[in-house]
Amino acid sequence: MSSADVSVSFASPVVDDFIEKGVHRFEETLDVGTCGDLLADLKVDRAWGSDLFLEEEAFLADPQYRGVNPRAGRNLLERFADRLTFIEQAPQIVAGLTDVLGHGYRILDRKVVCGVPDSAMPGWLKTRIAGNPVNNLGPYVRPQYRDVTYFYGIDFHQDLIDFKGREADFLTLYVYLSRVGPDDAPLYLLEGSHHLGAAVFPHDLQRTDPENWRYRSGDHAIDCRQALLLGEAGSVYMWHACTLHGTQPGAADQERISLRYLFERAPGAEAGMDRINARLIGPLELYDTRSDLDAEGAARIKANSVNEA
Numbered sequence: 001m002s003s004a005d006v007s008v009s010f011a012s013p014v015v016d017d018f019i020e021k022g023v024h025r026f027e028e029t030l031d032v033g034t035c036g037d038l039l040a041d042l043k044v045d046r047a048w049g050s051d052l053f054l055e056e057e058a059f060l061a062d063p064q065y066r067g068v069n070p071r072a073g074r075n076l077l078e079r080f081a082d083r084l085t086f087i088e089q090a091p092q093i094v095a096g097l098t099d100v101l102g103h104g105y106r107i108l109d110r111k112v113v114c115g116v117p118d119s120a121m122p123g124w125l126k127t128r129i130a131g132n133p134v135n136n137l138g139p140y141v142r143p144q145y146r147d148v149t150y151f152y153g154i155d156f157h158q159d160l161i162d163f164k165g166r167e168a169d170f171l172t173l174y175v176y177l178s179r180v181g182p183d184d185a186p187l188y189l190l191e192g193s194h195h196l197g198a199a200v201f202p203h204d205l206q207r208t209d210p211e212n213w214r215y216r217s218g219d220h221a222i223d224c225r226q227a228l229l230l231g232e233a234g235s236v237y238m239w240h241a242c243t244l245h246g247t248q249p250g251a252a253d254q255e256r257i258s259l260r261y262l263f264e265r266a267p268g269a270e271a272g273m274d275r276i277n278a279r280l281i282g283p284l285e286l287y288d289t290r291s292d293l294d295a296e297g298a299a300r301i302k303a304n305s306v307n308e309a
């Protein structure tokens with residue numbers, strides 16, 4: 001199925017979810033068996049334990065903080081491109097994406113994301129990154145394994161964080177390939193947080209009770225309900241580029257391997273995104289998206305809200 005076969009419904013429940021909460025959960029999950037087969041084949045490629053990481057001395061000899069994420073030509077998912085139609089052509093996903101992004105939407109990025117469990121983390125690395133807001137482990141991973149993004153938790157952020165000067169007119173689609181329970185580094189997401197538009201990371205967040213956060217940006221403050229994105233294999237979520245979300249370090253013994261897509265609208269396409277973004281009260285883009293890094297790209301602050309969730 002292609003987006004051209006689907007009628008655009010700018011008044012759809014998917015668009016309503018984006019307007020109200022900045023996130024949509026697909027009721028219909030993907031085939032569990034197909035997810036399991038893909039996951040098994042992705043896993044064959046390497047041992048997902050402590051062997052992923054450089055020795056401390058090797059890291060310290062030449063720390064590299066930039067250019068350590070998957071990119072064209074170094075992306076594990078490229079080898080599995082012909083196995084992804086059950087996701088990319090699933091009728092409910094094509095219809096949902098078409099509602100939000102209009103006809104002709106495109107894949108901006110797709111990659112494997114691994115939530116690294118505590119058992120795989122070398123002691124020196126845990127000590128080094130303790131309390132950092134963004135624990136993307138790319139700098140510490142052996143170069144041959146940098147075709148996947150590895151996290152040991154990441155504080156609440158917007159996916160716009162990686163797109164200086166770009167309008168927040170794209171979305172993230174996340175596919176759980178295995179069951180994700182509370183210990184499997186599930187995504188935490190703040191519903192409605194996109195209403196304040198693009199904001200510089202780290203964000204001004206105060207937990208008000210076990211389920212809610214006060215979020216301030218610019219002259220505005222709103223209350224956001226915290227949602228925990230749990231689910232069986234085949235669960236699919238998508239969210240707005242300004243929706244705050246994050247993960248805690250994985251507490252289970254097993255890695256959590258998921259697929260992360262970014263989708264963008266075709267230039268000039270009419271899309272539900274126009275209605276969604278018309279309701280935002282903050283800016284749609286930022287020149288500087290983060291203030292947590294030094295000139296080399298290393299963390300220069302210690303702070304983390306999602307670990308209080």
Ligand SMILES: O=C(O)CCC(=O)C(=O)O
Nearest residue numbers: 113115151245246247260
């Ligand atoms: O999967 C994770 O642990 C974090 C993913 C995330 O927040 C992201 O990719 O933006």
